[in-house]
Amino acid sequence: MRRNSFRVTLSAANLLVAFLASSSYAAKKSSSGGAGSPITVVIDAGHGGHDRGGIPGQRVAEKDMTLDVALRLSNVLSASGYRVVMTRSTDVFVPLGGRVAIANSYRNAVFVCIHFNATGRSGASGIETYFYSRDSLPLASAIHHYVTGGAPSANRGVRRRGYYVLRKTSIPAVLVECGFLTNPTEAAYAQSASYRQKLAEEIAAGVRGRNSVGSGFTTTRVATAESIPLQPYIDQTKVTSSKKSRSKRSHKKSTRKNKSSSKRSSSDARASSSDREG
Numbered sequence: 001m002r003r004n005s006f007r008v009t010l011s012a013a014n015l016l017v018a019f020l021a022s023s024s025y026a027a028k029k030s031s032s033g034g035a036g037s038p039i040t041v042v043i044d045a046g047h048g049g050h051d052r053g054g055i056p057g058q059r060v061a062e063k064d065m066t067l068d069v070a071l072r073l074s075n076v077l078s079a080s081g082y083r084v085v086m087t088r089s090t091d092v093f094v095p096l097g098g099r100v101a102i103a104n105s106y107r108n109a110v111f112v113c114i115h116f117n118a119t120g121r122s123g124a125s126g127i128e129t130y131f132y133s134r135d136s137l138p139l140a141s142a143i144h145h146y147v148t149g150g151a152p153s154a155n156r157g158v159r160r161r162g163y164y165v166l167r168k169t170s171i172p173a174v175l176v177e178c179g180f181l182t183n184p185t186e187a188a189y190a191q192s193a194s195y196r197q198k199l200a201e202e203i204a205a206g207v208r209g210r211n212s213v214g215s216g217f218t219t220t221r222v223a224t225a226e227s228i229p230l231q232p233y234i235d236q237t238k239v240t241s242s243k244k245s246r247s248k249r250s251h252k253k254s255t256r257k258n259k260s261s262s263k264r265s266s267s268d269a270r271a272s273s274s275d276r277e278g
């Protein structure tokens with residue numbers, strides 16, 4: 001119950017901030033995209049407060065990395081004329097319902113959740129971007145295109161998954177996993193301010209480019225110079241129908257152990273994505 005009143009206070013505070021921000025950014029509105037395009041970006045730094053994120057015993061706290069990237073993203077987007085709303089801008093815990101309520105209080109907006117990945121296998125690495133509603137795929141494609149283009153980490157693809165913050169939001173919503181903090185190389189990247197700035201700039205480029213993504217949900221398109229190719233995605237939402245293939249997969253996994261490293265990393269991808277919940 002205390003949590004509820006906290007949430008209400010927080011939403012009200014955010015609305016106030018948004019109201020104040022709207023007047024200062026009103027003049028810049030036209031520079032943030034074409035007519036009718038979303039102009040408010042709700043940025044969600046994953047975890048916070050008592051919720052460190054990641055897995056038990058993880059050295060680098062996910063909540064600190066997500067907040068830093070989110071604040072940098074806020075700066076970059078504000079500088080390009082976007083109205084920005086943060087679900088948290090300090091090290092506090094905001095329940096998922098509170099985050100969604102903030103996002104859903106805006107129209108003409110998009111929601112971007114910043115996370116870093118974790119798994120027990122230190123070899124697992126790479127960047128993945130999640131979406132749920134079809135309306136969110138262009139934003140996911142664009143963000144993933146830029147982030148993977150600008151990062152040395154592996155491309156683990158765009159994935160469709162029913163995370164709470166993606167399922168419950170009524171505006172286009174995307175969750176970016178900016179690399180594995182349990183991987184020594186990627187943890188070292190994440191701890192570099194210049195790398196976090198780069199991540200923020202690439203995510204911002206994706207927000208700007210969201211309307212340039214080639215359309216067509218399943219077709220492979222040849223991208224023009226102006227358009228961002230629709231990123232191939234992995235559907236992880238069909239829980240019941242995947243039962244069969246999952247048991248097949250685990251069989252394959254055991255027979256595949258000594259094969260190429262690229263195959264090993266793709267089985268890492270499946271295993272680790274079922275390991276953690278955002």
Ligand SMILES: [Zn+2]
Pocket residue numbers: 046047053054062115116278
């Ligand atoms: Zn997370």
